[in-house]
Amino acid sequence: xxxxxxxxxxxxxxxxxxxxxxxxxxxxxxxxxxxxxxxxxxxxxxxxxxxxxxxxxxxxxxxxxxxxxxxxxxxxxxxxxxxxxxxxxxxxxxxxxxxxxxxxxxxxxxxxxxxxxxxxxxxxxxxxxxxxxxxxxxxxx
Numbered sequence: 817x818x819x820x821x822x823x824x825x826x827x828x829x830x831x832x833x834x835x836x837x838x839x840x841x842x843x844x845x846x847x848x849x850x851x852x853x854x855x856x857x858x859x860x861x862x863x864x865x866x867x868x869x870x871x872x873x874x875x876x877x878x879x880x881x882x883x884x885x886x887x888x889x890x891x892x893x894x895x896x897x898x899x900x901x902x903x904x905x906x907x908x909x910x911x912x913x914x915x916x917x918x919x920x921x922x923x924x925x926x927x928x929x930x931x932x933x934x935x936x937x938x939x940x941x942x943x944x945x946x947x948x949x950x951x952x953x954x955x956x957x
Contacts, residue, residue, distance in 0.1 A: 823838075823839050824839075826842075826899055827882075832877075832882075837869055838877065840865060841857055841865075841870060841877065842882070845857075845895065845896060846897060851895055853892050854874055881898055883897060883898050884898045888906070888908045888915070889948065890913075904921070905921065905945045905947065906946050907947045907951075908946055908948050909949065910948050910949065912953065
């Protein structure tokens with residue numbers, strides 16, 4: 817997905833105004849192959865947008881389901897584009913930080929058991945699942 821016109825349409829469909837900051841953040845995330853932090857996005861935009869505005873922008877994009885928010889246990893959230901991407905999870909190396917997408921989602925059976933055993937919930941709307949371990953290169957050292 818590329819182009820300002822396409823992003824304008826996506827933002828309008830999501831009920832958001834098309835602002836320069838939203839377009840810039842979406843532009844950065846489009847070029848990335850893995851989730852990125854707000855600070856990374858701020859650094860990529862070279863100070864043209866302050867970090868607080870980037871955090872607010874990412875929050876609105878995530879609430880509108882245009883980005884995914886993930887937690888790789890680095891002490892900060894990371895974000896990736898959700899537009900035209902299937903639901904997925906991640907493998908994260910605890911040593912070097914490399915991230916790999918996991919497109920298989922084995923949670924349907926688990927979700928049914930959770931709801932069946934829950935005393936206060938009747939449905940699960942979404943979930944996030946990250947796997948942590950050592951990549952092949954780090955395991956060799």
